Amino acid sequence: MGLAKQYWMELQEEQAYEEKCEWIREYLQDDDPDEYSKEWQEAEDAYEEYLNRLHIDFENQRYEEEYDYWSVVGKTNFQIFTEIIDSSKEIIKIQIDNIKIRKNLFVMLYGHIVAAIESYLSSTFIEQVMSPGNSEYIRKLVESDPEFANRKFTIKEIFSKQEELENDVKLYLRDLIFHKIDKVKPMYKNVLDIDFGNNIEWLFKAISLRHDCVHRAGYDKDGNEIDLDKEKVEDLIKRCSELVEHIESELTT
Structure with a gap:
């Protein structure tokens, strides 16, 4: 893997992590939550479910848009x-x-x-x-x-x-x-x-x-x-x- 691609992937991972942390802070209504706490772990599970729901909604919308050839x-x-x-x-x-x-x-x-x-x-x-x-x-x-x-x-x-x-x-x-x-x-x-x-x-x-x-x-x-x-x-x-x-x-x- 080239250095440029590796750097780009690291930036993507860092951005995803920051987005997750921001979502969890809002979810817990805590600006400085403990990442090792039980509440944080539960919030991480909730975040995964949130991402999963977004994916399902997106695919449902894509399905409705694409499956219309005999509608x-x-x-x-x-x-x-x-x-x-x-x-x-x-x-x-x-x-x-x-x-x-x-x-x-x-x-x-x-x-x-x-x-x-x-x-x-x-x-x-x-x-x-x-x-x-x-x-x-x-x-x-x-x-x-x-x-x-x-x-x-x-x-x-x-x-x-x-x-x-x-x-x-x-x-x-x-x-x-x-x-x-x-x-x-x-x-x-x-x-x-x-x-x-x-x-x-x-x-x-x-x-x-x-x-x-x-x-x-x-x-x-x-x-x-x-x-x-x-x-x-x-x-x-x-x-x-x-x-x-x-x-x-x-x-x-």
């Missing part, structure tokens, strides 16, 4: 998805004679439709799990998901971890990549008790193909043009619609 006033996730599907159905009816333009249209539509089902799955799951009064869903997620099962903490941390749990779940779900259908399928089953069924291979393939549509402009990693036509886009629309309708029916029963 539309007056519309449900199902309504948004349906609007996208209905528009796609109308677009695909447009008669285009130019083969290249028609292929580009299919590539764009395919990627758009897969993005719609991914966003629906993500938004619907998060909405269900994080809705007030759904603590049972959070418990099921924590108990069934390896991400939480592998976490370790001490007995001393039990209560603080319990307070942080909802925030941890928020952040985890926000950052989860929902096009990893191999992870999403069991999450829906284990937490919401919604089974996608055994015939879900089409969605794996669609998500893989979407990558070629979006990131390679309709070509695979070997430079070959992907094979898309009107029938394949229509089949994707049909399958996505059936899956979403199945989920909606399970949520309302």
Whole structure:
């Protein structure tokens, strides 16, 4: 470590220590408290809790600011998805004679439709799990998901971890990549008790193909043009619609 970086780190530590001492003096209402007293130690614990609360509030605010991509006033996730599907159905009816333009249209539509089902799955799951009064869903997620099962903490941390749990779940779900259908399928089953069924291979393939549509402009990693036509886009629309309708029916029963 260079001397400049070491000096900067020492300054940061000194500043943090001074901020803590100032907070404790105000907390104890004592301008010259004894750092070795029981009161000081209790105040240090209170300060740690204060910092923890600040962190949680900050992350909650960040979550609310970032998780808004399918938040539309007056519309449900199902309504948004349906609007996208209905528009796609109308677009695909447009008669285009130019083969290249028609292929580009299919590539764009395919990627758009897969993005719609991914966003629906993500938004619907998060909405269900994080809705007030759904603590049972959070418990099921924590108990069934390896991400939480592998976490370790001490007995001393039990209560603080319990307070942080909802925030941890928020952040985890926000950052989860929902096009990893191999992870999403069991999450829906284990937490919401919604089974996608055994015939879900089409969605794996669609998500893989979407990558070629979006990131390679309709070509695979070997430079070959992907094979898309009107029938394949229509089949994707049909399958996505059936899956979403199945989920909606399970949520309302």
